[in-house]
Amino acid sequence: MRAWATTAFGEKLENIEMPTPEPxxxxxxxxxxxCGVCHSDLHLWEGSFDLGRGRRLSLAQRGLQxxxxxxxxxxxxxxxxxxxxxxxxxxxxxxxxxxxxxxxxGCGTCDRCRADEDNLCQVQTALGIxxxxxxxxxxxxxxxxxxxxxxxIDPALAATYACSGITVMAAIRKVMPLPPDEPLLxxxxxGLGLAAVAVLVALGHRRIVVADIDxxxxxxxxxxxxxxxxxAGASDVPAAILAACGxxxxxxxxxxxxxxxxxxxxxxxxxxxxxxxxGLFGGSLDLPLVVMAQRELSLRGSYVGSPKDxxxxxxxxxxxxxxxxxxxxxxxxxxxxxxxxxxxxRxxxxxxLASEGA
Numbered sequence: 358m359r360a361w362a363t364t365a366f367g368e369k370l371e372n373i374e375m376p377t378p379e380p381x382x383x384x385x386x387x388x389x390x391x392c393g394v395c396h397s398d399l400h401l402w403e404g405s406f407d408l409g410r411g412r413r414l415s416l417a418q419r420g421l422q423x424x425x426x427x428x429x430x431x432x433x434x435x436x437x438x439x440x441x442x443x444x445x446x447x448x449x450x451x452x453x454x455x456x457x458x459x460x461x462x463g464c465g466t467c468d469r470c471r472a473d474e475d476n477l478c479q480v481q482t483a484l485g486i487x488x489x490x491x492x493x494x495x496x497x498x499x500x501x502x503x504x505x506x507x508x509x510i511d512p513a514l515a516a517t518y519a520c521s522g523i524t525v526m527a528a529i530r531k532v533m534p535l536p537p538d539e540p541l542l543x544x545x546x547x548g549l550g551l552a553a554v555a556v557l558v559a560l561g562h563r564r565i566v567v568a569d570i571d572x573x574x575x576x577x578x579x580x581x582x583x584x585x586x587x588x589a590g591a592s593d594v595p596a597a598i599l600a601a602c603g604x605x606x607x608x609x610x611x612x613x614x615x616x617x618x619x620x621x622x623x624x625x626x627x628x629x630x631x632x633x634x635x636g637l638f639g640g641s642l643d644l645p646l647v648v649m650a651q652r653e654l655s656l657r658g659s660y661v662g663s664p665k666d667x668x669x670x671x672x673x674x675x676x677x678x679x680x681x682x683x684x685x686x687x688x689x690x691x692x693x694x695x696x697x698x699x700x701x702x703r704x705x706x707x708x709x710l711a712s713e714g715a
Contacts, residue, residue: 360493361692362424366404366417369693370492373424378489378497380439385450385498387458390715391516391686392491393430394695394708396547397637401427401486402696407639409616421486428491429460429484430709432507432516442501449501455512456504457519457671458496459664460484465500473665475503476527491516492692492710505667508675513686513709515671517552521682521707522670523662525553525612528633529560530666531657532608540564540602544589544622545612545636546574548707551581551682553610556670558582559678566601568594568618577683577705595624606630616640623654631655686711 358377361370380386400406406414435454443449450456463470463478470478484490488497498504507515535541541562543553546569557565558581567578570590578586591597598621599605605627611618614636622632623642634656648654662670673679683706687695691710698704 358493358495360424360426360489361689362426362492363402364424366402366423370402370427370696371424372690375426375489375493377495380437380442380497382439382441383443383500384439385435385442385501385504386437387431387433387456387496387498388436389431389433389491389493389496390455390712391432391512392428392710393517393520394428394692394699394710395430395520396549396699397520398427398429398485399696399699400637401425406637409639409641426489426493427485428493428710429486430516430519430521431458431460431484431491431496432456432512433458433491433496435504436495450504454504454506457507457515457667458484458491458498459503459505459667460490460519461661462488462499462503474663476661476663492689494712503664505664505671507671510671510674511681511684512715513684513711514681516709517548517682517684517707518667518670518674520661521549521552522556523666524635524659525549525556525610526666526670527662528610528612528635528659529553529556531633531659532610532631533560535562535608537561537563539608540566540606542598542602542606542609542622542625543567543612544609544614544618545569546571546578546586547612547704548682549612549635550574551577551706553612554578554581554583555680555682556673558680559673566598568598571702573705581682582680589618589621594621598625609633610635612636613638616642626652626654628652629654631657633657633659635659682706684709688713
């Protein structure tokens with residue numbers, strides 16, 4: 358198979374030849390038709406994550422080896438089944454079926470995996486990180502239970518559900534239930550932010566306030582269904598948020614999650630509020646511990662989403678409740694140009710790599 362692979366951290370991805378995997382046991386081999394380019398791919402490509410306070414997490418030190426095939430927002434066509442893969446009657450798939458591939462693969466046997474929460478497995482081997490991902494002609498899924506039928510949904514859009522879609526779905530669930538007219542603040546109007554607005558609208562929420570430094574992205578958020586936007590580059594961001602929301606908030610979802618956004622988000626919380634931290638942009642937050650206790654605040658991390666989040670999101674879309682987020686398709690050989698656009702903050706919405714004939 359061919360793959361666009363990271364052969365040196367921070368250098369352009371190269372088109373290389375790799376062995377096409379042979380499915381064993383319950384595994385399923387799929388021909389990749391679409392793969393979203395996610396901002397977290399940039400961190401992986403760079404080779405490290407900013408942990409704040411001068412610390413970095415090196416992927417090389419964690420044992421990740423090159424070449425690495427990125428890409429975890431995958432739609433593919435089933436081309437081969439392992440000898441122990443279940444039949445269609447037993448919940449399996451058939452040759453030719455086109456499916457979303459759930460990428461956050463767990464061990465399959467622990468309590469979390471048996472509860473359909475593979476993203477919380479302690480020995481996760483995710484596609485595009487520990488296993489070759491979707492920037493390739495083929496990808497291997499360990500079991501049909503991780504393949505989701507998306508019906509007549511645009512496959513380019515469906516691919517983004519495997520990460521950006523379920524990431525915001527999982528984060529939103531952590532602040533719900535919330536009265537529809539109570540303001541909920543979203544930090545960030547990139548691909549994740551627009552997806553969050555779409556999901557909130559689909560769930561019937563009406564007061565959606567989005568903060569971003571980029572005017573074009575704020576405009577996109579309004580077009581998507583946000584009720585108000587805030588310039589996150591303002592001189593006093595908390596004051597601007599409080600003015601837009603009419604006072605302190607009970608829920609904030611920080612899809613950027615760097616030192617500046619987390620500090621501003623913490624400053625606008627009311628008593629009993631929840632701040633959900635999602636983004637991987639790095640930095641740290643200095644917490645006043647007395648305030649945490651006196652105001653009964655909750656800070657929650659949220660990492661991607663579960664297979665059940667993916668199925669719930671797809672069901673929303675199949676029912677026609679979920680407005681399609683902006684998606685643009687390009688050929689796989691444009692992946693390096695997409696990376697450059699993401700790094701420069703020029704991309705509004707999502708970009709998906711689409712194979713020839715997809």
